[in-house]
Amino acid sequence: MRIANRWMLALAVCCLAANWKTAKPGWIYQFPRDHHVHPDFKTEWWYFTGNLTNQNGRRLGYELTFFRQGIRAPDERGETTSRFVVDDLKFAHFTVTDAAEKRFYFYDKVSRGSFGEAGFGNENRLAWIQDWTLQMTPEGAFDLVAHAADAAIKLHLVPQKKPVIHGPNGISRKAKVAGHASHYYSITRLTTKGSLRAGRDALAIEGESWFDHEWATNQLAPNQVGWNWVSAQFDDGSELMLYEMRLTNGSIDPVSSGTFVRADGSSSSLTTAEFQMKPLSFWLSPNTKAKYPIGWRVSVPQMALDFEIRPVLENQELILTPLTYWEGAVDVVGTRHGKPLGGHGYLELTGFASPLEELNR
Numbered sequence: 502m503r504i505a506n507r508w509m510l511a512l513a514v515c516c517l518a519a520n521w522k523t524a525k526p527g528w529i530y531q532f533p534r535d536h537h538v539h540p541d542f543k544t545e546w547w548y549f550t551g552n553l554t555n556q557n558g559r560r561l562g563y564e565l566t567f568f569r570q571g572i573r574a575p576d577e578r579g580e581t582t583s584r585f586v587v588d589d590l591k592f593a594h595f596t597v598t599d600a601a602e603k604r605f606y607f608y609d610k611v612s613r614g615s616f617g618e619a620g621f622g623n624e625n626r627l628a629w630i631q632d633w634t635l636q637m638t639p640e641g642a643f644d645l646v647a648h649a650a651d652a653a654i655k656l657h658l659v660p661q662k663k664p665v666i667h668g669p670n671g672i673s674r675k676a677k678v679a680g681h682a683s684h685y686y687s688i689t690r691l692t693t694k695g696s697l698r699a700g701r702d703a704l705a706i707e708g709e710s711w712f713d714h715e716w717a718t719n720q721l722a723p724n725q726v727g728w729n730w731v732s733a734q735f736d737d738g739s740e741l742m743l744y745e746m747r748l749t750n751g752s753i754d755p756v757s758s759g760t761f762v763r764a765d766g767s768s769s770s771l772t773t774a775e776f777q778m779k780p781l782s783f784w785l786s787p788n789t790k791a792k793y794p795i796g797w798r799v800s801v802p803q804m805a806l807d808f809e810i811r812p813v814l815e816n817q818e819l820i821l822t823p824l825t826y827w828e829g830a831v832d833v834v835g836t837r838h839g840k841p842l843g844g845h846g847y848l849e850l851t852g853f854a855s856p857l858e859e860l861n862r
Contacts, residue, residue: 562830727852808835
């Protein structure tokens with residue numbers, strides 16, 4: 502990342518104002534309205550991951566996430582003739598995991614969007630930054646495009662279930678302190694077809710994706726350093742999302758939670774007391790020296806669910822400035838009601854290389 506981009510990100514992180522909205526109970530979700538931007542909140546992201554294969558069974562994973570970081574709060578906005586006075590910073594992360602070739606490609610883009618080269622909420626174009634785009638079709642599907650030096654995707658995603666809201670009363674709590682929460686929903690299974698390039702190989706692929714959309718102000722509390730997050734798509738048609746908020750003392754914040762989604766689309770919220778995540782294996786990054794717990798044993802007793810998370814590749818670390826984290830494709834293998842159960846998903850581990858200080862402001 503260039504020095505200028507680091508400066509822009511620092512500006513977005515440090516510009517504080519009094520009247521950013523915070524996530525409060527009672528939010529009424531409406532779709533497709535809430536697929537669009539929420540500019541009165543300071544932080545927002547549209548997050549897509551997927552596990553894909555080509556006709557020969559070659560395994561590939563991808564992530565494409567668009568981020569919005571507020572610079573000018575709603576009460577600071579006014580008429581201006583300068584293109585360089587913008588309300589938010591736009592940035593995005595893009596990865597491709599090539600399991601067969603044991604290669605992980607990661608890229609990022611950052612822009613102020615002063616000349617319309619990046620932005621949010623232009624009719625059905627939900628987010629874009631140069632030639633990386635997220636488009637919603639009139640039928641409610643999504644089109645993703647991203648091009649980089651050694652990786653590219655052009656994907657069409659069709660939801661198989663309705664959006665699932667995480668947390669009671671329309672908020673997903675992140676800390677005990679009031680105001681540390683987000684509005685958060687997922688589309689937990691989308692059939693995916695299109696093309697993917699990994700290195701020199703251009704492939705026709707298909708598979709399944711997961712979509713998260715989250716917006717908030719002041720998500721993390723000062724005593725939190727990051728989170729362990731997993732999405733799992735099981736072969737029986739059910740899905741699971743769990744997150745653990747990690748404290749500076751190494752323990753897990755009791756507000757951590759999750760959501761189990763049944764094959765019929767109905768869902769149940771899970772408190773931190775209703776699931777267990779135990780690390781089984783670790784990977785030490787040769788670049789950052791961060792030690793990531795990339796293998797896990799997960800138990801959800803009330804769902805009679807017990808499984809292991811196994812990464813398809815150890816090194817799926819995004820080394821970006823100022824944010825470094827592990828985000829990668831995984832397999833899930835276990836049982837439900839004592840019967841064998843498999844599937845796939847994505848694992849995200851933040852705050853191991855450095856604390857996520859920018860999200861607790």
